[in-house]
Amino acid sequence: MSKSQSGCTVESSMTASRKELRALVAKGESETLEFKRSTGELREALQTICAFANGPGGKVFVGVKPDRQIVGQQVSDQTLHEIADARDRFEPPVDVGVERVDIGGGRQVLVLSVAGTKDSVPCTFEGRSYERIANTTRRMSQERYETLLLDRAHSRRRWENQVADEIAIKDIDRDEVFRIVRIIESNGRLTGPSFRNLPDALDRLGLRKEGQLLRAAVVLFGKTFLPDYPQCELRMARFRGTDKTEFMDQRQLRGPAFKLLEEAELFCQRHFPLPAKIVPGQMRRVETPLIPPDAMREILVNALIHRDYSIAGGAVSLAIFDDRVEVWSAGKFPTGITPESLKGAHLSIQRNPIIADIIHRTGLSENCGRGTNRDSDNCKASAIEPPEFEEITGAAVVTFQVNVLGAAAVRDTAQQPEAHDEAHDEAHEPMTEAERRILEACADEPRGAAHILKVMGYGSRTGNFKKALGRLLADGFLAMTIPERPR
Numbered sequence: 001m002s003k004s005q006s007g008c009t010v011e012s013s014m015t016a017s018r019k020e021l022r023a024l025v026a027k028g029e030s031e032t033l034e035f036k037r038s039t040g041e042l043r044e045a046l047q048t049i050c051a052f053a054n055g056p057g058g059k060v061f062v063g064v065k066p067d068r069q070i071v072g073q074q075v076s077d078q079t080l081h082e083i084a085d086a087r088d089r090f091e092p093p094v095d096v097g098v099e100r101v102d103i104g105g106g107r108q109v110l111v112l113s114v115a116g117t118k119d120s121v122p123c124t125f126e127g128r129s130y131e132r133i134a135n136t137t138r139r140m141s142q143e144r145y146e147t148l149l150l151d152r153a154h155s156r157r158r159w160e161n162q163v164a165d166e167i168a169i170k171d172i173d174r175d176e177v178f179r180i181v182r183i184i185e186s187n188g189r190l191t192g193p194s195f196r197n198l199p200d201a202l203d204r205l206g207l208r209k210e211g212q213l214l215r216a217a218v219v220l221f222g223k224t225f226l227p228d229y230p231q232c233e234l235r236m237a238r239f240r241g242t243d244k245t246e247f248m249d250q251r252q253l254r255g256p257a258f259k260l261l262e263e264a265e266l267f268c269q270r271h272f273p274l275p276a277k278i279v280p281g282q283m284r285r286v287e288t289p290l291i292p293p294d295a296m297r298e299i300l301v302n303a304l305i306h307r308d309y310s311i312a313g314g315a316v317s318l319a320i321f322d323d324r325v326e327v328w329s330a331g332k333f334p335t336g337i338t339p340e341s342l343k344g345a346h347l348s349i350q351r352n353p354i355i356a357d358i359i360h361r362t363g364l365s366e367n368c369g370r371g372t373n374r375d376s377d378n379c380k381a382s383a384i385e386p387p388e389f390e391e392i393t394g395a396a397v398v399t400f401q402v403n404v405l406g407a408a409a410v411r412d413t414a415q416q417p418e419a420h421d422e423a424h425d426e427a428h429e430p431m432t433e434a435e436r437r438i439l440e441a442c443a444d445e446p447r448g449a450a451h452i453l454k455v456m457g458y459g460s461r462t463g464n465f466k467k468a469l470g471r472l473l474a475d476g477f478l479a480m481t482i483p484e485r486p487r
Contacts (some may be wrong), residue, residue, distance in 0.1 A: 002312045021101045022123045025061065025068050029135040032058035037065050038073050039110070044137075046096075048372070050125035051115050051132040053094050054148070055114040058132065063109035068140065072107030075100055083112070089126050101182050122148040147335065159310040160216040160352045167213050171463075173223045174198050176256055180362060181459060183203075183426075185438050189361040191301075206354055217353040219309060225254040230331070233315035234260040240436075242323050248440060255305045257355070261364075264300050264318050265293075273404065273477055284487070290384050291325065294404050295375040297385060299398045301365045302372075303329035305356045306396070325400040333396050339389035342372045405431050436467035437476060446481045 032055075034048045052058035054418075057145055063072040080098065099111040122129045122145050128139040157344045181201055182289055184190040195201040198465045202208045207217035218229050238249040249271065253263060272290040303316045307329035314330025333339065334349040350356045359365050376386035378441055388399045434456070441455040449461065449469075458465055472478040 014360060015415050018101060018103055021061070021070065021111075023104075024168055025070060026057075026069060029066070031132055032056060034058070034060045034137065035066055035068070036060060036062045036066040037071070038062065039079055040087075042082065045112060045420060046089070046275055047128075047130050048132070048137040049096055049112055050090065050123055051130035051137045053090075053114045053116065054121045054129065055116055055125045059115055060112040061109055062112065063103075063107070070103055072103045072105075072109050074106060075108045075110060079110075079415070083110075090125075091124050094123055099371060113192065115125070121220050141156060152335075158352065159308075160214065160354050161209070162214045162215055162221065163209060163212045163230075164218050165212075167218055167222065167224075168211070169198060170278065171224045172202070172213070172217060173196065173256060174220050177201050177205075180358070183363070184358075187361065205358055209357075214354065215309070216352065216358075219257055219352075219355055221256050222359060230254070231309055231312050231314050232256070232260075233265060235315050236264065236272045237316040237318070238267075238320045240322070243319050246317075249443060257359070258362075259299075260316065263298055264316075265297065267318060268296060268320075268325075271404070283334075288382065290404065291384065292375075292378040295378040296400075298327075298365070298372075298375050299327050301359060303396070303398075304325050305359055305365060306334060306351050307331050308351065312339045314399050320404060322403060323368050323403060325402060325404070327398045329396050330394075331362055331396065332391050332394060332412060333389075339391060342389045343386075359441070405436070433466055435472055435477075438468055438472060454466070 016386075024033065025035070027033070032052065034045070036042075036045045039045075039062055042062070045062055046056075048060050052060075064070050083098055087096060092144075094114055097111075097113040099113070101111060103109055116365065122140065129145050130137055131140045131144065135238050135472075177198060178201065181195065190204070192204070192343065195204065199208070199211075202213070202217060202344065207214050207220070215229075218225070219232055222229065224231065233254045236249075236251045237247055240246040242250050249267075249432060251267065255263070269369075287478075300318070302315075307316060308331025311330040317326075317328040319326040319328070320405050331351070333342075334351045352458045356365070372387070372389070379386045385401045388401070390397045390399070396448070438452055443451045447455075452469075453461065453465065456465070469478070473480070
């Protein structure tokens with residue numbers, strides 16, 4: 001193999017076999033394969049090479065007709081030099097591999113190939129950029145070109161890996177750092193000698209550059225967030241009904257990522273009902289979470305890992321409605337990830353790889369792009385719809401369609417045997433206003449009947465109150481804290 005001064009790789013040996021060539025040609029043109037009749041179409045072939053370089057890579061067979069007929073051509077040294085010289089027309093330079101396949105009669109097929117070059121896209125050929133859509137090469141739009149330029153800059157100069165000039169070691173939560181370090185060590189994902197001090201721990205975690213703290217350190221372990229890091233925020237709300245007209249509960253707080261995750265999980269525990277039913281033959285209730293905890297945690301972790309921290313006014317938001325649960329994170333999905341792609345096999349593309357790596361090492365996430373697929377499987381196993389993924393007004397949104405207030409009634413009805421009576425049907429009627437108000441009164445902590453009556457404006461235990469309280473107890477929304485004194 002030789003290499004021209006311009007850097008284009010030229011295979012002097014015929015490394016591909018005629019059998020392999022025929023097998024590939026039989027498959028036809030595709031996202032990564034193009035046919036050209038001869039080097040008379042070399043310019044168009046190199047435009048396609050540019051498109052392949054801007055994508056997953058690919059090959060152009062020169063000497064194959066569009067109808068898959070292998071015709072070949074005579075290949076001279078001059079032809080190979082022309083291909084090698086074409087590298088000067090790529091910006092940035094592209095390493096084009098060239099192989100020759102002998103098909104007999106003094107004729108050969110040229111195989112031009114290029115690997116996907118994510119670190120240097122978008123590349124151009126003769127000043128223009130190209131992309132591959134299915135089996136067609138086309139000019140790249142200006143909007144797409146500018147997006148790829150920004151992504152290329154981001155791959156080297158990201159928000160998370162910039163020095164946090166405003167932050168000193170004293171602004172880092174030492175206890176939180178060593179708490180997370182112990183978790184990572186227990187998972188076997190941090191080897192070497194024990195840390196001597198906090199700076200050493202931060203260095204080993206990759207959170208300092210030449211002795212200066214990175215912004216990722218603030219996100220993970222900061223103590224002070226205002227005025228410089230307002231985006232390290234979590235917003236949580238429980239709304240009455242199915243819109244944002246009325247709050248039942250609301251919290252906004254700033255803190256390091258692991259503590260924000262814990263707060264979000266606590267908020268979910270406070271507001272998610274725990275549907276239960278009595279299983280024949282068992283002397284206990286079987287309780288089923290509204291949303292599988294692993295699935296809910298995975299979505300919250302993803303929101304913290306993949307959000308765009310460069311949006312100073314952004315945050316992670318958790319919104320709970322009567323009929324759904326939404327998790328919002330500032331910024332669109334990373335380039336290469338679409339809402340639709342998250343439903344199937346997809347790459348793990350990380351906007352904040354430093355933050356993602358440390359969270360991954362604690363065991364809270366995976367780096368292989370399977371998290372959303374696992375969430376869907378967990379939801380299906382729990383008989384709820386898999387989460388829905390959307391981009392709305394510049395934010396990534398994940399929605400669980402679940403009946404928050406009526407979950408127990410809906411699920412119990414579906415699981416009861418066919419034989420039933422009128423009293424059973426009455427227990428699964430829609431929740432009344434009195435029942436809603438009782439739940440609100442008990443949302444934060446255990447309450448006695450006197451307090452609940454006062455909140456509801458009742459002077460005594462009315463029949464309506466007793467009926468509502470009885471239904472909530474029967475359906476598992478409430479439980480007696482002192483069962484031996486059931487008042």
